[in-house]
Amino acid sequence: VKQRILSGVDMLKDRSKETLTNGRLNLLNVLERDNTPPAPVSDLAPAGVLLTKVLLNWTATGDDGFEGMATAYDLRYSAAPISEANWDTAIQVSGEPEPQAPGSRESLMVEALSPDTTYYFALRVADNVGNLSDISNVVIARTSKGSIVFEDDMEAGPDNWTVADKDALWHLSSLRFNSPGTSWYYGDEKKRNYDTGKANSGTLTSKEISVAGADDALLIFYEWSELQSSSRFDRTRVQISTDGKSWETVFESHGTNDAWVRRTVNLAPFIERTGTIQVRFWFDTINERFNEFEGWYIDDVQVLTAKLTLPGREKPLPNLVAQSVNIGFQPPVPVEGAPLLVNATILNNGATDARNVSVQFMDVSGDTPLPVGPPQTIAEIPAGGSGLAQVEYATEGKAGERKLQVIVDPNNFIPESNEADNRATRAVTVKAPPMPNLAIPSSNIGFDPAQPNFGDPVTIYATVINNGDADATNVIVQFMDATDRPARPIGQPQILASIPAGGSGLVQITYPTAGFDKDRRIQVQVDPNNFIAESKETDNKTTKSLKFATGDAPNLVMSAANIGVVPANPVEGDAVTIYATVLNNGATDPGEVTVQFLDATTSPAVPIGPQQTIPGIPPGGSAVVQATYDTTGRAGDRKIEVEVDPHNFVAEARESDNKAKVTLSVAPAAAPNLVALPANIGFRPAAPREGDVVVIQATILNRGSAEAREVA
Known part of the structure; x- marks a missing residue:
């Protein structure tokens, strides 16, 4: 009896009331004797697929078989085939239309599905007393995977985003991430919270994203957040704008329980307004209290679009890809004024060939991007293949780092499965030409x-x-x-x-x-x-x-008596330390004094090491400087000269006593001296006859100063 009463209700159009049957009690239906169920629908069919929606069509049956008008539809879907055995576990769709007269065409857009996912659909027809038809034919449909029109995994820098944040809390961070190894973070990198001592807020806004011509659009992103418990504070909102001025909140959450969570937001209501959208992530603490929690992370943002397509009729698409690693320069390090050839290898990792592919090179080094030559055209890039475009870049007046960008299909003339990977940028350093200074x-x-x-x-x-x-x-x-x-x-x-x-x-x-x-x-x-x-x-x-003389001046003196060497009697190959004592017998301190040691054996003299600098020499004082002299290959007498203030930078009372020479005698290195004399050659026998064997003897002398070994 209970089931008969529940089944006999009049269904309400308004499904906002939380009732068991979403219907109004109708005793006439309960008391009516009707044992004939509606005829089952036999032509349920998917008429179109979008990212998260499937359009279903069917023909209405009747209240009693094909007679009369039925009362309600019960349409369900599942990821597995639907049967009587699992009907109750399938997901019931809301918003089914009221049945029309038998033979009428019915349709329903099933929403809140997942992209690129296969679903099974079936329905039953109910009459006014609760009789249910058998299950309709079961149909299968796969939602569209769509085209990616915006994609950022936060690994390539901040160029896709604009930050409005007085406290500089929005920033790229590697503290947490959904895909390695960077995300946007609202919080202090060192403190790992968003406490600034006052209320704070900030927005992270995407560049303009084109959704023109689409029938469906979907935002996908991943978030991690830790916030204070009250949802009235620390608000994390996602907003959409079609003009960059007015913003509409489309999603809000509050904490993710220490996990990265995937979020999807339907953007279809924003498609027809201007054809472009911007996504904004807005964090607002509301007040200055309880801001010691970690904050909000955003990663892996995508915007997908799709056209309504019959199931199985989805057209295979190419996917043109520009990558920075596939941009090359010849020569790799150009010189200003010389031509630079820029090459770009464009990939097609889609399912079909792409023809007449336009490629525009841009110079994006400054605030205003500038085209580099006219667009280049690649006749065909096969699926799974690649094509090459190149342009010559004039480097005159462009020394330093230049950023060159490659944009594939800049006007989106070619439909693709992913429209977000059509541009890439790479920097090249243009060297200034060799110049004197x-x-x-x-x-x-x-x-x-x-x-x-x-x-x-x-x-x-x-x-x-x-x-x-x-x-x-x-x-x-x-x-x-x-x-x-x-x-x-x-x-x-x-x-x-x-x-x-x-x-x-x-x-x-x-x-x-x-x-x-x-x-x-x-x-x-x-x-x-x-x-x-x-x-x-x-x-x-x-x-x-x-400066002219005033009567008081320093006087720097270098004399031979003040030059010394260690060791005093070096042998060729020794390192000799030369010491020089510089006197100041003038009336003032000269300040910094330079001293140059020279080998003056030949002309011109050769410097011995760099100039030495004495910070100062007081009147009547002295200072010692030294240099190391390598005697290798310099046996014999060497003329060593020491010159004080060689450039006359110091104004002195006398300039004629600033240099002196000494003779350094370098003994030759010890060496043997092998001598062969005629008198030291003998024969045995002394007077041989023809045919005799003669032994020849030679005595070798060593008149040198070192032993000789293994003498041949």
């Missing part, structure tokens, strides 16, 4: 005498350095007196014929100082008219003060 530090200007009297002629020396990677020729050097304005030239420009890369050149000029009564500011300008292209133009000029 002329430099003149103030320490490379010297005066002789270093501290003249007023009226003395002064020789000004300037050592110009070329620390570039190309030679410089016809280098003009102009000396200037910059004491007053405007500065005035000192003589004519000097010309250095050539300064090799890594080398230097010396110029000098004599400056008469008659009529001066104060110190002068001497300026040296290298390449004053910028006739020589250089890698750096800011180090071509310097100034140094020429």
Whole structure:
């Protein structure tokens, strides 16, 4: 009786009421004598598939067999074939239409399914007293796998996203991830929470995503979150916009119980508005309390689209793929001004060939992307194959790192199974062409005498350095007196014929100082008219003060008596340490003093090691410097010279006592000396006859200073 009462209800259109039958009690149905069930539907058929939906059609039967109008449909689906045995475990669909007159066409869009999944569908027809038809024919349909129009696993950087976050909590992180090894994280990387001492919020917004022309769209993403328990705070919302201004919340969750959770959101309502969407992840603490939890992670975001297609009629599609590893440069390290050939290998890992594939190369180094040449066309890329596109890139004025992007099918003329992998970017470093770089530090200007009297002629020396990677020729050097304005030239420009890369050149000029009564500011300008292209133009000029004598000056002295060697009697091959004591018998401390050791045995003299620097020598004091001298191959007398202040950078009371020489005698290394003399050759017998065997003896002498072994 109970079942008859429950089966005889009038079904309500509004299914929001939580009742057992979703119907209104009808006693007439209960009391009616009707034992004839509706006829079963025999032509249930899938009429179209989308990502999460299947459209089903069938023909209405009747209340009693094919007579009268039935009362309700009970449509169910399952991942396994449906039968009487498992009917109760199949999932009942909501929103079935009210039955129409027998023979009418019925349809229902079954929603909330999973993409690329096979389902079985069947239905039963109910009459007004609860009689049920037999199960209809069981049909099978597979939801569409769709086309990927946006995909980011967060491994390629932040370019697909924009962060609006005053506290800089949204950032790429490797603390947690769904797919190795990066995700977006809202929280402090070191503290692993989102506590800033105040309420905070931030958004992570995708670039524009095209969904134009689709019948269905789906957002898929993975999230991990740990938040305070109250869902009124620490809100994690997913929002969609079609204009970048107004946003609609489409999903909200609150914690994931220490697990990564896959979420799917239906985007179909947003397709027809503008044809583009943006996805935004919005975290908002609401207040400043209880913000010591870990926060929110987002990873593996996809947007899929699909067209309504008959089951089994899905058209096989190509899938064109651009990858950064498949972008190449020839030469690999180009030089500015030389042509650069950019190659791109485009893959097709789809199910069918792609023809007339357009490829556009772009320079995305700056804020505004610029095309590199016209679009290239690959006639055909077979399924599972690849094609090559190339373009020449002009490097003039583009030294440094350049980012070149390859966009395949930029106008989406070719339908593909994945539209999100059609572009890739790779950086190339364009080297500046070899150029000289002329430099003149103030320490490379010297005066002789270093501290003249007023009226003395002064020789000004300037050592110009070329620390570039190309030679410089016809280098003009102009000396200037910059004491007053405007500065005035000192003589004519000097010309250095050539300064090799890594080398230097010396110029000098004599400056008469008659009529001066104060110190002068001497300026040296290298390449004053910028006739020589250089890698750096800011180090071509310097100034140094020429100070005149005031009566008090240091005086640096180097004498032969103050040069010593250890060992005193070296043998060829020994390392000899040369010591030099520099005296200052002047009235002031000179400050930094340079000392150069030289082998002056031949001309020109050869430096022995780098220049030594003494920080200072007080008046009446001294300082010791040393250098190591290798005597290998240098047997005999060697002239060792020590020169103090070789460039006359120190103004002294006397400049003539700054160098001295000593003779270093290097004994030859011990060696044997083998000697063969005629008198030491003998025969036995002394007077042999023809046919005799003669023994020849020779005595070898060693008149050297070392033993000789294994003498042949």
